[in-house]
Amino acid sequence: MNESLALILPRTLIITIITLIFIKIHGINRIIIDISVRGY
Secondary structure, three states: HHHHHHHHHHHHHHHHHHHHHHHHHHHHHHHHHHHHHHHH
């Protein structure tokens, strides 16, 4: 039981971090697209 927890917890933590980074990058890209479309 301890071994399965040790495998599951880091995996979910890594997935969460990757998801947060992806959302952050996607948000930055959206801002850049907004600026380039408006021409400011």
